[in-house]
Amino acid sequence: xxxxxxxxxxxxECKARLGKLYTPHGIVETPVFMPVGTQATVKAMxxxxxxxxxxxxxxxxxxxLYLRPGHELIREAGGIHKFMNxxxxxxxxxxxxxxxxxxxxxxxxxxxxxxxxxxDGSKHFLRxxxxxxxxxxxxxxxxxxxxxxxxxxxxWEYTKESxxxxxxxxxxxxxxxxxxxxxxxxxxVQGGMYKDLxxxxxxxxxxxxxxxxxxxxxxxxxxxxLMYDILEFTTLLLPENKPRYLMxxxxxxxxxxxxxxxxxxxxxxxxxxxxxxxxxxxSRGKIIIKNGIYKRDFGKLDEExxxxxxxxxxxxxxxxxxxxxxxxxxxLTTIHNLxxxxxxxxxxxxxxxxxxxxxxxDEFYKKFGYV
Amino acid sequence: xxxxxxxxxxxxECKARLGKLYTPHGIVETPVFMPVGTQATVKAMxxxxxxxxxxxxxxxxxxxLYLRPGHELIREAGGIHKFMNxxxxxxxxxxxxxxxxxxxxxxxxxxxxxxxxxxDGSKHFLRxxxxxxxxxxxxxxxxxxxxxxxxxxxxWEYTKESxxxxxxxxxxxxxxxxxxxxxxxxxxVQGGMYKDLxxxxxxxxxxxxxxxxxxxxxxxxxxxxLMYDILEFTTLLLPENKPRYLMxxxxxxxxxxxxxxxxxxxxxxxxxxxxxxxxxxxSRGKIIIKNGIYKRDFGKLDEExxxxxxxxxxxxxxxxxxxxxxxxxxxLTTIHNLxxxxxxxxxxxxxxxxxxxxxxxDEFYKKFGYV
Ligand SMILES: [Zn+2]
Ligand SMILES: [Zn+2]
Numbered sequence: 167x168x169x170x171x172x173x174x175x176x177x178x179e180c181k182a183r184l185g186k187l188y189t190p191h192g193i194v195e196t197p198v199f200m201p202v203g204t205q206a207t208v209k210a211m212x213x214x215x216x217x218x219x220x221x222x223x224x225x226x227x228x229x230x231l232y233l234r235p236g237h238e239l240i241r242e243a244g245g246i247h248k249f250m251n252x253x254x255x256x257x258x259x260x261x262x263x264x265x266x267x268x269x270x271x272x273x274x275x276x277x278x279x280x281x282x283x284x285x286d287g288s289k290h291f292l293r294x295x296x297x298x299x300x301x302x303x304x305x306x307x308x309x310x311x312x313x314x315x316x317x318x319x320x321x322w323e324y325t326k327e328s329x330x331x332x333x334x335x336x337x338x339x340x341x342x343x344x345x346x347x348x349x350x351x352x353x354x355v356q357g358g359m360y361k362d363l364x365x366x367x368x369x370x371x372x373x374x375x376x377x378x379x380x381x382x383x384x385x386x387x388x389x390x391x392l393m394y395d396i397l398e399f400t401t402l403l404l405p406e407n408k409p410r411y412l413m414x415x416x417x418x419x420x421x422x423x424x425x426x427x428x429x430x431x432x433x434x435x436x437x438x439x440x441x442x443x444x445x446x447x448x449s450r451g452k453i454i455i456k457n458g459i460y461k462r463d464f465g466k467l468d469e470e471x472x473x474x475x476x477x478x479x480x481x482x483x484x485x486x487x488x489x490x491x492x493x494x495x496x497x498l499t500t501i502h503n504l505x506x507x508x509x510x511x512x513x514x515x516x517x518x519x520x521x522x523x524x525x526x527x528d529e530f531y532k533k534f535g536y537v
Numbered sequence: 538x539x540x541x542x543x544x545x546x547x548x549x550e551c552k553a554r555l556g557k558l559y560t561p562h563g564i565v566e567t568p569v570f571m572p573v574g575t576q577a578t579v580k581a582m583x584x585x586x587x588x589x590x591x592x593x594x595x596x597x598x599x600x601x602l603y604l605r606p607g608h609e610l611i612r613e614a615g616g617i618h619k620f621m622n623x624x625x626x627x628x629x630x631x632x633x634x635x636x637x638x639x640x641x642x643x644x645x646x647x648x649x650x651x652x653x654x655x656x657d658g659s660k661h662f663l664r665x666x667x668x669x670x671x672x673x674x675x676x677x678x679x680x681x682x683x684x685x686x687x688x689x690x691x692x693w694e695y696t697k698e699s700x701x702x703x704x705x706x707x708x709x710x711x712x713x714x715x716x717x718x719x720x721x722x723x724x725x726v727q728g729g730m731y732k733d734l735x736x737x738x739x740x741x742x743x744x745x746x747x748x749x750x751x752x753x754x755x756x757x758x759x760x761x762x763l764m765y766d767i768l769e770f771t772t773l774l775l776p777e778n779k780p781r782y783l784m785x786x787x788x789x790x791x792x793x794x795x796x797x798x799x800x801x802x803x804x805x806x807x808x809x810x811x812x813x814x815x816x817x818x819x820s821r822g823k824i825i826i827k828n829g830i831y832k833r834d835f836g837k838l839d840e841e842x843x844x845x846x847x848x849x850x851x852x853x854x855x856x857x858x859x860x861x862x863x864x865x866x867x868x869l870t871t872i873h874n875l876x877x878x879x880x881x882x883x884x885x886x887x888x889x890x891x892x893x894x895x896x897x898x899d900e901f902y903k904k905f906g907y908v
Contacts, residue, residue, distance in 0.1 A: 210868075244835075
C-alpha cells in the first residue's frame with residue numbers, strides 16, 4: 167500500500183494540522199518527529215526501546231548504508247526492516263546531503279555526483295537513478311529524490327542552477343522508481359533563501375504529483391528569522407493534501423515554529439547526538455549532566471518527566487556514568503532526550519486538537535527559557 | 538537478615554552441590570555465576586536487562602567506586618542498590634585485587650597498602666578497616682575481607698608472608714565490621730600454589746567462623762591442571778555448610794570444573810568484556826563476529842540460543858554494527874554472552890539435580906570444541 171495522507175484537522179489558530187500518513191508498515195500520526203537511525207540503528211537503542219519511547223517512524227541514511235554494509239547486502243537480508251528489526255515505517259534520505267557535505271573532492275555534473283568515501287577515500291559516482299536503486303534495495307517505506315542541499319550562503323545564480331538541476335534529478339528519480347505501492351517517493355523543494363527560486367522549485371516539484379514533499383536547504387546555518395520566513399513562504403506553495411517534511415530540524419523551538427507553519431514531518435540527530443555527549447533536554451532548558459554541580463544531585467534529569475531514565479536514576483548516577491565513560495550513560499540520556507521530543511510532539515498534536523497550540527508554545531518557551 | 542546458606546542437594550557423582558544463599562535482597566540459587574558491574578553498572582546493560590538474562594546477584598568493585606564517585610556519595614544516594622537501580626543481591630570485592638594490580642608504586646605494610654590512583658596518580662592508603670568502611674557505605678549484601686591476591690609465580694617465602702598478613706587483615710576486618718544482619722563478610726583463603734600454605738590459610742580463615750569463604754589467588758596465569766589441583770585441594774578444606782566462592786573465574790570449562798570440585802559462586806568480567814570486543818560464546822565455541830566471513834551470514838549468533846539477540850538479529854547485522862562502531866553491537870553481544878553463561882549455570886544446576894553433571898560437561902565440551 168502506497169503512502170497516503172489524510173488531513174484530520176486544521177488548526178483554527180495557525181497553519182498547523184493533524185494528519186495520518188498511511189504506509190506499508192503502519193500509520194503515522196502527524197505532526198511527527200522522526201528519530202534518526204543513520205547506520206540502521208538509532209544510536210545506543212534497540213528498536214523496541216525506540217518504539218516504547220513513542221517513535222512512529224524512523225529515518226535511515228542511504229549514503230552510510232550504501233558504503234557499509236552495502237545496499238545489496240541489506241536486500242539479501244530481506245530489506246532494512248528485517249535487517250535492523252524495526253517493523254514500523256522507515257524513511258530513507260537520498261544520500262545527497264552526505265555526498266555534498268561529507269565527501270571530499272566532489273564533482274557535480276548533470277549526470278550525477280562524483281565523490282570520495284569519507285571512510286577509505288575510494289571514488290564513487292552517484293546518479294539520481296543510483297540513489298533510487300539503493301533505496302529500492304533498502305526497501306524503506308518513503309524514499310527521497312536525489313537533491314543538492316544548497317549551502318548557506320550561496321549566490322542567487324548558484325542557487326538557481328543547483329535548484330534547477332535538483333528539479334531535473336527529481337524527474338529522473340520519478341522516472342526510475344517503479345514499485346510505488348511499496349515505496350513512496352517524496353520530492354524536495356530547494357531554492358535557498360531566495361523566494362523567487364523557492365516558488366519556481368515548488369512549482370516544478372509539485373507538478374510531478376508525488377505522494378509527499380520535503381523542504382530542503384533550511385536549518386543550514388541561516389538566522390532563525392530568515393529560516394522561519396522562507397519556511398512559511400515555502401509551505402504555502404505546497405499542496406494541502408500532501409505531507410510536508412522539513413528536513414534536519416529537531417530543536418524544540420524549530421519543531422514548534424515549523425508545525426505552526428504547516429509542517430507535518432521532521433527529523434534530526436539532535437536528541438541522540440547531544441544525549442551521547444551528555445547534554446539533556448529538560449522542561450527548564452538544557453543541562454550538561456557532566457558538570458560538577460550534579461555530582462551530588464539526587465533528583466531526576468527532569469522533574470516533570472516520567473521516562474524510564476527519570477523514574478529509575480538520579481542526576482548523580484548519570485553524571486557518574488558519564489564521568490567514568492560507561493555506555494549506560496549514553497543510553498539513559500538518549501532515552502530521555504528522545505522521549506522528551508516525542509512527548510513534545512504528542513503534546514503538540516493534542517494542542518492542535520484543542521486549538522491551543524500557540525498558548526502551549528508560549529508556556530513551553532517560558533519554562534524552557536527561550537526568549 | 539544476614540546471608541545464610543543451605544545445601545539442598547549433594548551430587549552423587551562429584552563434589553558439586555545445589556544450594557540456596559539467603560541475602561537481604563533475595564535468595565540466590567547456587568552454583569551461581571555473578572556478572573560484574575565494576576563501576577556500579579554491568580557494562581552496556583540496564584539492571585532490568587541483567588535480571589531478565591537470569592542474573593541473580595551481581596558484583597561491584599570497591600576500588601573503582603571508592604575512587605569514583607566515592608563511597609560517601611553512594612551512601613548519601615541511599616546505597617549502591619538504589620544508586621544503580623539493582624534491587625537484587627550485590628557482592629562487593631575488597632578492593633585488594635585492584636590495589637595490587639592497578640596501582641603504581643604500591644607499598645605494603647602490616648597496617649595496609651599505599652597506592653596511587655590509576656586515574657590521576659593521587660596517593661591513597663587503604664587499611665583493612667578502610668575497605669570494610671567503604672563496603673559498609675556501599676551497602677552491598679556480601680562484603681569481602683581485604684586481602685592480597687598473591688601473584689603467580691611467587692616464592693614459597695613470599696606467599697607465606699603474604700598469606701599470613703591476609704589472615705591478620707581478615708581478623709581486623711571481622712573486628713571492624715558491625716552490621717552483620719545487613720552485610721555478610723566473607724573471608725578469603727590464599728596460599729598461592731603451595732598446598733601447605735593453602736592448608737594453613739584455610740585453617741586460620743575458617744577459624745573466624747564467617748558466613749562464607751572465597752578461594753583467592755587462582756586463575757592468575759597458572760596452568761589449568763595446577764589450578765584444578767589447588768582448587769580441589771582447597772575446597773576440601775572448607776566447611777560444607779558455608780558457600781564457597783571462587784574469584785575471577787568465568788570461562789565455561791573453569792565454571793564446570795569448579796562446580797564439580799565444590800564451588801558455589803563465581804564471577805568474571807569475561808562475558809561482558811569479550812562481548813564488547815566482538816567475541817561471542819556459542820555452543821560450538823567462540824566466534825569473532827567482526828570477521829569478514831560473517832558479512833553475509835544471516836543466521837543467528839548461536840543456532841541453539843533463544844536470547845533476545847539471537848531471536849531478533851543476524852550475524853551479518855551484528856557484524857555490521859561492530860564494523861561501524863555502533864553501541865548496539867556491544868549491547869547485543871553482551872546480552873548473548875551473559876545469557877550464555879547464566880543459562881549454562883542454570884543447566885549445570887539442573888544437571889546436578891539429575892546427577893548427570895559429568896555427562897552434561899562431556900557433551901558440552903565436545904560440542905564447544907574443548908579437547
Ligand atoms: Zn526523562
Ligand atoms: Zn543468544
